Amino acid sequence: MTPPFNPVTAQIIDHLRQIVGAENLSTAQADIDLHARDQSQHRASPAEVVVWPAAPQHVADTLKLANEHRLPVTPWGVGTGLEGSSIPLFGGILLSFERMNQIVELHADDFQVTVQPGIGHKDLNAQLARHGLFFPPDPGANATVGGMLANNAAGIRTVRYGASKDNVLRMQVALADGRLIHVGSRSVKQSAGYDLLHLFVGSEGTLGIITEATLKLIPVPEHMSAVVAAFPTVKAAVETVVAVRGSGLDPAALEFIDAAHCRMLSSAEGVDLTENPTLFMEFHAAQQSTLSAGLEIVRQICEEMGALNFRATTDTAERKRLWHARHHSYEIMVRMHPDKQFFINDVAVPISAYPELIGFVEQIRAERNIPSTMIGHAGDGNIHVEFPFANDAEYQQAMDANGAIVLKALELGGTSTGEHGVGIGKAKYMPVEHGPALDVMRSIKQTLDPNGILNPGKIFPG
């Protein structure tokens, strides 16, 4: 249930100009259009005004105004979301963090950095590199840190370093009524009351809007290796994932790519992959000897599981080339299919259930004869099935298959979304995933945002 909202009037626009300055506001159609949809297949929906706050107080004052006048507010990072979380479904104010993209303070001795929410994680890591530090969560795109936190984004290195929620210590948050609060602590340990930090992380801007964040950093590992191994069957590949995880090794990445997707990467990027179910792995260590010992264990496991080929490299250039292909797999796929749109599924299960989940996906694809590829953060039990579509019928077929896969993941003790968030598309699965806990989420939403102005239409089914 979304409350009725009021339109953004000329008077509101004037008031917003006073808050953020005339140069930080636009009602031009081009700006509205640029912020009407994200990278997903979800339908565009225009805001009435785009506002670029330049300071936390701008955000707080904008929310206070919106709350008083019952105007919806949708926060926007850079639009790389895959579930429509940043689409201003009910119009109103689009709050873009493009101009709040600075490092506020580097705490190098503490391996921490405080940033504005609009900084891209790749841009951040480029600046941190000279200090030998990095912020490990790594969705493929150059998502903003604020967007990553709002969405609890994750990626290729989450298997070792955790998701966004595991790499943040403190945030400043603007509440619906215009209060600015701090949550969490720069102390890595804190047992002082309720963990509001993690309540706001992953809440997709529906409880409050992140205006500053202090992140945990990791020293850039001194030694890294890449492993690529191909298997005769999907089953052998994913069972190898379980075996590697069970060995006690601590891979920094453990990715599964199906045969069809390997073919795409090979032809587009010139990486030399055979057309088989393939695992990409990465290992990090402070000592070369540790790396070598670990690689030997991985080689043995892969051989025992019937690997067709096995390649390990500590050569930086080769490692980067391989991972570049993996990192850009989505863009490559889109580029190679100019006539198609893509719907990207995102479910995750406990690792022991991964082979059953992947087996189910294969079965669904075969039974229904649905073209699709698979690529996944296998080490976390996370898979993305990529469904191309060119018309409504194909889209509906993809959505039906997605629904079956989501319900299977939930049945296996997993989740409807490992890292893309709920946004618009996953809202309908929340009752199944959470049961009566969803009512608790609703009551917290009602408490913190009684007028429902914060990113309406997301997370909760209508």
Place this chain on the structure above:
Amino acid sequence: MTPPFNPVTAQIIDHLRQIVGAENLSTAQADIDLHARDQSQHRASPAEVVVWPAAPQHVADTLKLANEHRLPVTPWGVGTGLEGSSIPLFGGILLSFERMNQIVELHADDFQVTVQPGIGHKDLNAQLARHGLFFPPDPGANATVGGMLANNAAGIRTVRYGASKDNVLRMQVALADGRLIHVGSRSVKQSAGYDLLHLFVGSEGTLGIITEATLKLIPVPEHMSAVVAAFPTVKAAVETVVAVRGSGLDPAALEFIDAAHCRMLSSAEGVDLTENPTLFMEFHAAQQSTLSAGLEIVRQICEEMGALNFRATTDTAERKRLWHARHHSYEIMVRMHPDKQFFINDVAVPISAYPELIGFVEQIRAERNIPSTMIGHAGDGNIHVEFPFANDAEYQQAMDANGAIVLKALELGGTSTGEHGVGIGKAKYMPVEHGPALDVMRSIKQTLDPNGILNPGKIFPG
């Protein structure tokens, strides 16, 4: 503000008997007394009835009854708390989890275990050892898992493996109105709505009561080493902590013990410590070579920082003897001072501020001539100053010093409690630590427990 409560009547007792069975309830004075205080200096306060639930539904039904009749309910693990979190300040129902102490299911392939909340973490780890797995958070005492989660307890190995909040995936929680909900997921990745899991972890039973938990486990490391190094000054010792953390090494323990405490451990446990500020460290690795390389780096750092002596051992018996002394330091101290009670301070700061914090403690102790010892999880920026007292004047002196140390830790960007929780003693610092975020915590408390029956008198200042 605590609402008025009703007394536990004979009729209520009858009803409780119907819920949990006559054998799981007592109003005997001996049972009341056993559950009236924890290990802290906080004053005893008796419940009116002790109830031992045997199943989650018992907990839920008890809460429903208590909520309808406005009776306070205080959850109890095993009474090892240090801030009075389990003391039934307003009488009512004491809910002891002593009889819900079983492993529900081991998910060995997932490195997970589902347990009832009353299991002691040492008992759990004894059972997990045969599977080569362990649950890493390790407060010194045999605290229950439920108590550890409610309190977000931490300990010696938190520097590497995290606090309780970092080692739990899913919980079942009974709400004040008798609903039973599940929060979190056995999938290690989840971006599906609000993180209620972490809202309940650390809430000290004031938002809901944990009735089951699925924990993350870690493979027992194949190789471990212990390092002990003594320094001429406290400053040299704590600056070594910062240097070790900054080196990129990943110690599994990094503990600071002051000269006075070293003297106690030496005389009581026969461990051969010099009477100097001393660091205890532990390192874990899958390969012996990794361990050796790391130890060499640590030795170099300690020498550069002016260590008076440096001892490293990979001998299991010697390592265990050293750590046994550290683990039992609290009991040793209490045993050696039969005429004293102890107040244990617990603050934490960002690691770069640790030398300044410790310098401040030393200054306070010297200026005020207060007898005390220091022991701390230095790698996390966490310190415990132990104040002995034998009368009200000494107690007041200790509390005053504690207050000054807490405010200093907050000034340095830290927290009033790194791992002991808020309970009774730290409630008065919550407004300083959280500012307006404390109002958000209150509103969430009001939403989930409108009648204030859940562990009243804790976390929030009166």
